[in-house]
Amino acid sequence: MSKPLKQIHLAAHFPGVNNTTVWSDPAAGSHIEFSSFAHFAKAAERAKFDFLFLAEGLRLREQGGKIYDLDVVGRPDTFTILAALAAVTEHLGLTGTINSTFNEPYEVARQFASLDHLSGGRAAWNVVTSWDAFTGENFRRGGFLPQEERYSRAKEFLATANELFDSWHGDEILADQATGTFLSDAKAGSFVHQGPQFDIHGQFNVPRSPQGRPVVFQAGESDEGREFAASAADAIFSRYATLEAGQAFYTDVKSRLAKYGRHPGDLLILPAASFVIGDTDEEAEEIAHQVRRQQVSGATALKHLEFVWNRDLSSYDPEGPLPEVDPLVSEEHISRGRAQVRMYRDPVAVAREWRELAEANKWSIRDLVINTGNRQSFVGSPATVARTINEFVQADVSDGFILVPHITPGGLDVFADTVVPLLQEQGVYRTEYEGTTLRDHLGLAHPDQRRAERAAS
Amino acid sequence: MSSSPHSHLHLAVALDGTGWHPASWREPVARPRELLTAGYWADQVAEAERGLIDFVTIEDGLGLQSSHHGAPDGRTDQVRGRLDAVLVAARIAPLSRHIGLVPTVIATHTEPFHISKAIATLDYVSTGRAGVRVQISARPNEADHFGRRTFPPFDLADLASPAGQERLAEHFDEAADYIEALRRLWDSWEDDAEIRDAATGRFIDRDKLHYIDFEGGRFSVKGPSITPRPPQGQPLVTSLGHQTIPYRLIARGTDVGYVTPQDAAEARAIVAEIRAEQEAAGRADDTVHVFADLVVLLDDDQAAAEARKDRLDALDGGAYTSDARIFAGTAAQLADLLEEFAAEGLTGFRLRPAVLGHDLPRISRDLVPELQRRDRFRTAYQAATLRGHLGLARPANRYAAA
Known part of the structure; x- marks a missing residue:
């Protein structure tokens, strides 16, 4: 008997503060006006997506000691925009x-x-952790956290927040106008937490919400991050959207669940995925190539090379050959406020490899950055994209994808209007929302139900 | 710069639970089971907007509500539990069109960087109708919710002592720093910083983004904000005060101060004190509105309003007292009182409906028409922004080259 078809989960990532987002396109609108967010969210809802996803960065990025000015800069406050x-x-x-x-x-x-x-039970929290003093300069405590403690902070933070969510059970508010009893229990919301990161006690003042707790996402990829996700998250926002890498990540993370008494369905793997859709596969490939050139201007190519070289390369010609000089290996990095720089663990070797690639292919700096950068995850006609997404999900690359359009705010529309109907025809994607909460959409149990199951077993 | 005749009064409505009388939730109109829903708050704001009110404030706190100033009271016969006020305001913003939205934030325990971008974002989602009411918290139990500072117990009587004054001054100095950090962060992007210059590949002109380098007694903030300058440039900053130290904060940092005079003479004295502080702070030329807070019970005759208060007091097991004057009477009588107070230099009022479901419609449907008949209130919204409603110009950016 063949395995039953998995239902695909789809979500939309509001285009981010990075060079995936093409702001120079004539169709590109505001990244800050509410109308852009509303347009994007409505497209996602029209497509029956599970959720909209917002990233965050708490200090503007800098390179060479100056605010990075080539990508979209500026974004709203996360909670405020989601509430709106x-x-x-x-x-x-x-x-x-x-x-x-x-x-x-x-x-x-x-x-x-x-x-x-x-929101009537639609909130989710992507828990991230950082330690850098650079970002800390915007906050009361500054950069107080050693790097090695960032996951212990995140774990204890989430555990503490869960204690606060659970401090109300949902049956305390009687609001009985006749008898005058508002609360059934004067101690509602009581909590005590004592740990290395937090020593707090008192009464939480927001009664139990529809989902009990928000759905929890985790985005780290390190061993520690995976373990944190396996122990405490409902979904992972990963970056492994290709066949082999996706399957490896999926198998690894899902295999970690059992030791926490959890089932494979308790943790969804949802990689970020970009896409380009054309009338035909050939047209889509052509557009995809153009988009990559838009994403990597000459100026962006030089800045990208600086991540590896860790030097000011502004005097180089992006249409010319790669620098002969080797990368500067130093504790101090030219780029601050972005995670990407950690990807190059051996910059001298990367530089050597890139010089060889460029020479063999006769690539300029810009050509090299375009060709070694991330290709879009899904490129093709609507039929090709729908088929590939379904194949990937059925092959356990993931449980679905968080789609990242490169145009704000209309970049999702073509996917909603052309790919989604094909997935619906194939019976692997919902035609209507069946529940009201995000847990319903994701097929996740309410925390109270889990507690009851544990108590019964 | 005023968009309305000088003689017009400004009105704000203070939203808190089912109303300001602690027994208000017992009234049939109260909807106490809906306090945690968006629909409840949308209806309140729609009713206020129907009355052409300048703005609503939304109360908040970092602990359970209490009838004691300094500690939880363990009572189960009053409304307990609430939602975050900034989120409530944001949730309502797309559903309203004209009215200003002014949530409360607690300066003592929150991050100015986060709150600055939250209020800026509220300004974006409301297209220029955001403000903030900055409050301090000296409560030991609320400090224990954060575990970063320990505050000794206090009650209001202690505040008059030298030690109490010193403690109060520390809290308000921190609030002053907080407001300064908010304001600098709002200005940390010049209005035309986003250039989208395809020729050079630059999205922003980084020379138009500014580090704020704020150094205060309790915190420092580098900047710039991650959020561009909001539509109003500077969203409205407001604060409540009952004595000299908070009056100084009102004078130095805010656009609107709420005060609690019991009579016209006291109103005159408070306005004079704030104006003097304003001059001392070098802000004599800035508009700082001083609004009187009033708890209101409105009915067709005074006896009915007073009887309603008595009935509510009986339900709560004691006479309701407030920092603000409690008014019970007709809309015409209230209009008389507002005019009397306004003659002493107050430019507006923040009305605290005793029972939201009863007294808010009385404000929008009885008081407002009464004031309109007297040519003391707008007959339509004249401006597109909250600053505009209050006759405040969009301010120049402090960092922009002249």
Whole structure:
């Protein structure tokens, strides 16, 4: 007997503050006006997506000591924009990236519980962690956290927030006008948490929200990050959207669940994925190539090379050959405020490899950056893209994808209008929302149900 | 710069739970089971907008509500539990068109960097109708929710002592720093910083983004904000005060101060004190509105309003008292009182409906028409932004080259 078809989960990532987003296209609109967010969210809801996803960065990126000016810069406050989007959507989940280093559990728990109430059970939290003093300069405590403690901070932060969410059970508010009893229990919301990161106690002041707890996402890829996700997350936002890498990541993470008493369906793997759609596969390939050239201007190519070389390369011609000089290996890095720089562990070797590639292919600096950069995840006609996505999900590359369009705010429309109907025809994607909460969309149990199951077993 | 005749009064409505009387939730109109839903708040704001009100404020706190100033009270017969006020305001913003939205934030325990971008974003989602009410918290139990600072117990009587004044000054100094950090962050992007210059590949002109380098007693903030300058440039900053130290904050940092005079003479004295502080702070030329807070019970005759208060007091087991004057009477009588107070230099009022479901419609449907008949209130919204409603110009950016 063949395996039953998996249902595909799809979500939309609002185009980010990086060079995937093409701001120079005539179709590119505002990245900050609410109308852009509303347009994007409504397209996602029209396509019956599970949720909208927002990234976050708490300090503007710098390179060579100056604010990085080549990508989209500027974004809204995560909680505020998600609460406003709850007013213009009915079903769409609302996932926000919120940092566990530069926040406090009591405040974040009240914000997520409030968002969950105000959206009727659609809130999700992508828990990220950082340690850098660079970002810390914007906050009360500065860069207080050693790098090796960032996951212990994140774990304890999430555990503490869960204690706060669970401090109300959902049956305390009687609001009995006749007898005058508002609360059934004067101690509702009581909590005590004592740990290395947080020593807090008192009463939480937001009663139990529809989902009990927000859905929890995790995005780290290190061994520690995977273990954190396996122990505590409902979904992973990963970057492995290709066949082999996706399957390897999927198998690895899902195999870690059993030791926490969890089932494979308790943790969804949802990689970020870009796409280009054309009338034909050939046309899509052509557009995809143009988009990659738009994403990597000459100026962007030089800046990208600087990540590896860790030197000021502004005097080089992006249409010319790669620098002969070797990368500068140093604790100090030319780029600050982005995670990408950690990808190059041996920059001298990368530089050597790139020089060889460029020479063999007669590539300029810009050609090299375009050709070694990430290719779009899905390129083709609507039929090709729909087929590939379905094949990937059935082959356990993932449980679905978080789609990242390169145009704001209309980049999702073509996917919603052409690919989604084909997935629906194939019976692997919903035609209507069946539930009301994000947990319903993702097929995740309510935390109270899990607790009851554990108590019964 | 005023968009309305000078004689017009400004009105704000303070939203809190089912209303300001602690027994308000017992009233049939109260909807106490809906306090955690968006629909409840949308309806309140729609009713206020129907009355052409300048703005609503939304109360908040970082602990359970309490009838004691300094500690939880363990009571189960009053409304307890609430939603984050900034999120409520954001949730309502797309559903309203004209009215200003002014949530409360607690300066003592929150991050100015986060709140600055939250209020800037509220300004974007409301297209220029955002403000913020900055409050301090000296409560030991709320500090324990954060575990970063420990505050000794206090009650209001202690605040008059030298030690109490010193403590109050520390909290308000921190709030002043907080407001300064918010304001600098809002200005940390010049309006035309986004250039999208395809020729050079630059999305922004980084010379138009500014480090704020704020160094305060309790925190420092580098900047710039991650959020571009909001539509109003500077969203409205407001604060409540009952004595000299908070009056100084109002004078130095805010656009609107809420005060609690019991009579006209006290209103005159408070306005004079704030104006003097304003001059001392070098802000004599800036518009700082001073609004009187009033708890209101409105009915067709005074006896009915007073009887309603008595009935609510009986339900709560004691007479309701407030920092603000409690008014019970008709809309015409309230209009008389507002005119009397306005003659002492107050430019507006923040009305706290005793029972939201009863007294807010009375404000929008009885009081407002009464004031309109007297040519003391707008008959239509005249401006597109909250600053505009209040006759405040869009301010120049402090970092922009002149």
